[in-house]
Every structure is written in C-alpha cells, then in structure tokens.
Amino acid sequence: MGGFGRYLAAAVAARLASEGMGLAVVLLALERTGSAGHGAFVLTAWLAPHVLAAPLAGAAAARARRPRLFHVGALAGFTCAVAALALLLGRAPVPLVLATAVLGGSCGPMVTGGMSSLVAGLVPAGARRDRAYAWDAATYNAAAVTAPAAVGLVAALGSAAPAMAVLALAGALAAALAATFPYGNGGAERVPASLRAGLGAGLAALWRIRELRAITSATTLAFLGIGSLTTTAVLLATRLGSPGGGGVLMTAFALGALAGSLTLGRIRAAEPGRSARWAMAGTGAALAAAAFSPSVAVGAALFAVAGVCDGPLLTATLRIRSEYAPDAVRTQVFTLGAGLKLTAASLGAALVGVTAGAPPQALLAGISVLLLAAALLHALLARPRGSVPAAPATAPSAGSATARAGRRTPGAP
CATH class of the missing domain: 1.20.1250.20 (MFS general substrate transporter like domains)
Incomplete structure (x- = not known):
C-alpha cells in the first residue's frame, strides 16, 4: 500500500x-x-x-x-x-x-x-x-x-x-x-524555519486571499444550515407520519454525498470555485423541494439528490485551500476552515433546537435559503476586482506565494 x-x-x-x-x-x-x-x-x-x-x-x-x-x-x-x-x-x-x-x-x-x-x-x-x-x-x-x-x-x-x-x-x-x-523527504511539505508563520497568519491568509475568503465565508454560512439538517429531518419525518424516518432521510443524504464526491467531485475540468457554487445552489434547491414531500419515500429521494449535489462541495473546498494557501500556513488554513465549519454546524444545531416548535417544512426551507445565500455570497466574494492573473500558492516557494496572495484570480492554473 x-x-x-x-x-x-x-x-x-x-x-x-x-x-x-x-x-x-x-x-x-x-x-x-x-x-x-x-x-x-x-x-x-x-x-x-x-x-x-x-x-x-x-x-x-x-x-x-x-x-x-x-x-x-x-x-x-x-x-x-x-x-x-x-x-x-x-x-x-x-x-x-x-x-x-x-x-x-x-x-x-x-x-x-x-x-x-x-x-x-x-x-x-x-x-x-x-x-x-x-x-x-x-x-x-x-x-x-x-x-x-x-x-x-x-x-x-x-x-x-x-x-x-x-x-x-x-x-x-x-x-x-x-x-x-x-513525512519529510518525498512526503508532506515542510517549510524552512525562517518562513514558519505565527499563530494568526492562517487567519490573515483566509482574510487576505480572495479565493480563501470566499470559500471560507460561503461554506461557514452553508454549514449553519447543514448543522441543523439532522434534527430537521427527524422533525420532518415525524410530521410525515414516520417518527423513525429521520434516519432514513439522513442516510439517503449521506449516501448521495458519497456518490457525488466519487463522481462529480472527480471532474477536473470544472473550476473548483464554480463547482462549490453549483454544489451549494443544487443542495439548497433539492432541500427546498424536499420541504414539500408528501411522504418519507419522496423525501428520501430528494435528500439523496441534495447529497449528490453536496458531494463535490468538500472536494472543491479542499482544492481551493490547497491551491491558494501559502505553504507556510497551509495546515492552519485547513484546520481553521474545518473548525469554522464545525462551529457553524454546532450553532445551526442549537438554533434549530430553539425553533423546533416551528413547522419542519419551514425549517427545511430556511436551510435551503441559507445554502442558496451561501452560493450567492461565494459568487460575490470570488468576483475579481481588476486583479492581475497569477499562479496559485502551489508555486515552489512559500515566500513568493505569500507575496502573490492578494492578486490571484479564480481558476489560476
């Protein structure tokens, strides 16, 4: 192996x-x-x-x-x-x-x-x-x-x-x-001691580099909705007459996401930022349709479609972090991005707990709105503003990658 x-x-x-x-x-x-x-x-x-x-x-x-x-x-x-x-x-x-x-x-x-x-x-x-x-x-x-x-x-x-x-x-x-x-030779990339970043350098990179700022902001907003999906699925299944059907809905979503990541997520021709936007928009649209499901079976089918759309999102996110994170703060960018998403998901779970008395169809519609808003947010933040094309942070030196951080354009090779 x-x-x-x-x-x-x-x-x-x-x-x-x-x-x-x-x-x-x-x-x-x-x-x-x-x-x-x-x-x-x-x-x-x-x-x-x-x-x-x-x-x-x-x-x-x-x-x-x-x-x-x-x-x-x-x-x-x-x-x-x-x-x-x-x-x-x-x-x-x-x-x-x-x-x-x-x-x-x-x-x-x-x-x-x-x-x-x-x-x-x-x-x-x-x-x-x-x-x-x-x-x-x-x-x-x-x-x-x-x-x-x-x-x-x-x-x-x-x-x-x-x-x-x-x-x-x-x-x-x-x-x-x-x-x-x-690790080391031929393995995980290492950065010379003089270039190692301070504690806040990863956060600074997430803010300064347009592509990282766009994907981090959008996925954090999206996971505010995704974090409440499990509880909402249970409430929706109960409303549809199947108290144990929440697990069926979430299993369908997870299986769809697995299929999406192994199929759509492997299409290299798609620019990762565009893939992320379509993933969030598609997931939001499918969940909006699921809010009108007449039965758990129909809901499971729509949750599976939502999962297929969601599958490429993580792949696109990982590609963007890898391409645009300066070598010196690569691990910080990855850990911070994951931490922010998990925190947003936890907050979403808490919010749906507070509003659990609302109709589950309304809660699911709210989740879809958050995902659609996340897609729009990414489109707005990723839009170039007269920047000069430059190579992403996979260039040989971390120093040169950092110097280019503020002037990259989406889809740079």
Missing part, C-alpha cells in the same frame, strides 16, 4: 471515530445516567474547542520539527480521550469528564483539516492531486454513513461502552497508520 493508500485508510479510521462520537456519547450518558442531556453537555465540551484549537493546532503543526511525532501524537491524544470518556462518563465527577472531553476535542482539528493538509505533500500537483482530494472528501462522507450505523449496531448488541471502545480502536489504527506516512 502506497503512502496515499495508507493515508486514506488512516483518514477513514480517524473520521469514523470522530463521526461516531456524537451518537456514542449521548447513548452512553443515557445508559449510565438516564439523561441524554448529560451527554449533550459532554458533546458540547467535545465540540467547543475545535474552532479555538484550530489556529493553534495549525501553527504547531507548521512549526513541528518532527511532523510524524506531532500528527501521531494528536491522533493518539484524540484516541486516549475517546477511551477515557468510555470509562469516565457517568462514573467520574462531571468536571473531570468535561475536562477530558475538552482535551480530546482540542485534537479534533488534526483529524479533519489537519489530516487533509497532508495530501498536498503525498500526491504531486495536477490531476492526480485533484482526484486525491475527491477520495479524501469521500472519507468524510463514508464515515458519516457508517459511523452512526456501527455505533448503533454495537450498542444494540451490547451497550454503548463497547461502541465507544470500537471508536477508540479506530482512532488507534489511524495513529498507527499515520506513523508510516512518508
């Missing part, structure tokens, strides 16, 4: 653990304390550090003299936190449990954006790298499909504690595989 093959295996394992945590924590809390609300507090503690830890994790990764040790350590810390929560939740004092969740959540950005930032060093630029990002995006979608099913199955056969143990084993496998990546 080549370096990228091992990367894909590690990414699937790590993201399986990450995606399964939401359901596993709530089930374990309900089993041991009788309160799902207790699990919600622990899950909040797990998710909250992501956006705060993202710039710190990115800067630390850029400055690490031993990148292998740093990435393996982050995955190991994530894994240890999962295992510790399996033992402590419902048994240990609440402050200790919450502190463990915060520590584990602080490693979260390296499971998402931090790992994706390694692709540029594992696969040469061009069509192969674009296909690699499509496969990387598919690992997120595959984990979103399989993790809840795996957790639910193991919990049904025994209890939620073994389900948490399965997630910990997946994290351990990811850490072991990460130790075999070809």
Whole structure:
C-alpha cells in the first residue's frame, strides 16, 4: 500500500471515530445516567474547542520539527480521550469528564483539516492531486454513513461502552497508520524555519486571499444550515407520519454525498470555485423541494439528490485551500476552515433546537435559503476586482506565494 493508500485508510479510521462520537456519547450518558442531556453537555465540551484549537493546532503543526511525532501524537491524544470518556462518563465527577472531553476535542482539528493538509505533500500537483482530494472528501462522507450505523449496531448488541471502545480502536489504527506516512523527504511539505508563520497568519491568509475568503465565508454560512439538517429531518419525518424516518432521510443524504464526491467531485475540468457554487445552489434547491414531500419515500429521494449535489462541495473546498494557501500556513488554513465549519454546524444545531416548535417544512426551507445565500455570497466574494492573473500558492516557494496572495484570480492554473 502506497503512502496515499495508507493515508486514506488512516483518514477513514480517524473520521469514523470522530463521526461516531456524537451518537456514542449521548447513548452512553443515557445508559449510565438516564439523561441524554448529560451527554449533550459532554458533546458540547467535545465540540467547543475545535474552532479555538484550530489556529493553534495549525501553527504547531507548521512549526513541528518532527511532523510524524506531532500528527501521531494528536491522533493518539484524540484516541486516549475517546477511551477515557468510555470509562469516565457517568462514573467520574462531571468536571473531570468535561475536562477530558475538552482535551480530546482540542485534537479534533488534526483529524479533519489537519489530516487533509497532508495530501498536498503525498500526491504531486495536477490531476492526480485533484482526484486525491475527491477520495479524501469521500472519507468524510463514508464515515458519516457508517459511523452512526456501527455505533448503533454495537450498542444494540451490547451497550454503548463497547461502541465507544470500537471508536477508540479506530482512532488507534489511524495513529498507527499515520506513523508510516512518508513525512519529510518525498512526503508532506515542510517549510524552512525562517518562513514558519505565527499563530494568526492562517487567519490573515483566509482574510487576505480572495479565493480563501470566499470559500471560507460561503461554506461557514452553508454549514449553519447543514448543522441543523439532522434534527430537521427527524422533525420532518415525524410530521410525515414516520417518527423513525429521520434516519432514513439522513442516510439517503449521506449516501448521495458519497456518490457525488466519487463522481462529480472527480471532474477536473470544472473550476473548483464554480463547482462549490453549483454544489451549494443544487443542495439548497433539492432541500427546498424536499420541504414539500408528501411522504418519507419522496423525501428520501430528494435528500439523496441534495447529497449528490453536496458531494463535490468538500472536494472543491479542499482544492481551493490547497491551491491558494501559502505553504507556510497551509495546515492552519485547513484546520481553521474545518473548525469554522464545525462551529457553524454546532450553532445551526442549537438554533434549530430553539425553533423546533416551528413547522419542519419551514425549517427545511430556511436551510435551503441559507445554502442558496451561501452560493450567492461565494459568487460575490470570488468576483475579481481588476486583479492581475497569477499562479496559485502551489508555486515552489512559500515566500513568493505569500507575496502573490492578494492578486490571484479564480481558476489560476
């Protein structure tokens, strides 16, 4: 198995653990304390550090003299936190449990954006790298499909504690595989010490570089809606007479997203910014139609269409980050982007909880409006303003990439 093959295996394992945590924590809390609300507090503690830890994790990764040790350590810390929560939740004092969740959540950005930032060093630029990002995006979608099913199955056969143990084993496998990546020579890109960026450099790059600013702003707005989709799907299915149909709707969405990332997401001819806009617009239109579904079966078909449209969005986002992020802050850009999206999704989930009394059709229509608005926002922010064409940040030197940061045009080769 080549370096990228091992990367894909590690990414699937790590993201399986990450995606399964939401359901596993709530089930374990309900089993041991009788309160799902207790699990919600622990899950909040797990998710909250992501956006705060993202710039710190990115800067630390850029400055690490031993990148292998740093990435393996982050995955190991994530894994240890999962295992510790399996033992402590419902048994240990609440402050200790919450502190463990915060520590584990602080490693979260390296499971998402931090790992994706390694692709540029594992696969040469061009069509192969674009296909690699499509496969990387598919690992997120595959984990979103399989993790809840795996957790639910193991919990049904025994209890939620073994389900948490399965997630910990997946994290351990990811850490072991990460130790075999070809870091350094021939592997992940490294930046000379004099060019390593400070803590705020990644955030500055997201703001200064038009393409990064456009995709980050648009996807953050889009995930404000996507984050509320699961709860809205449950409410919609209940309104349609099938209380258990929410899982069917979200499974259809996840399967569609997986198919979309493996098919539409691999089309190199499409400029990534245009692909992102059409993905958000298509997802919004399909969900708007789903709001008028007469049955769960029709809704599932439309949710699957929405997922197919959503599939290329992550691939396009990863391509844009890779092409336009200066080498010195590449990992920061990836971790920050992932952290902002996750934070927006968490806020969206909280908002739909507050408005859960509204008709689910109205909530789903609101989600579609957010996605359509995100597509429009990207079109406005990505529009060039008399800029001079220049090559993206995949040029050889980080210094020259930084100097060109403010004058690139979309679709630069």
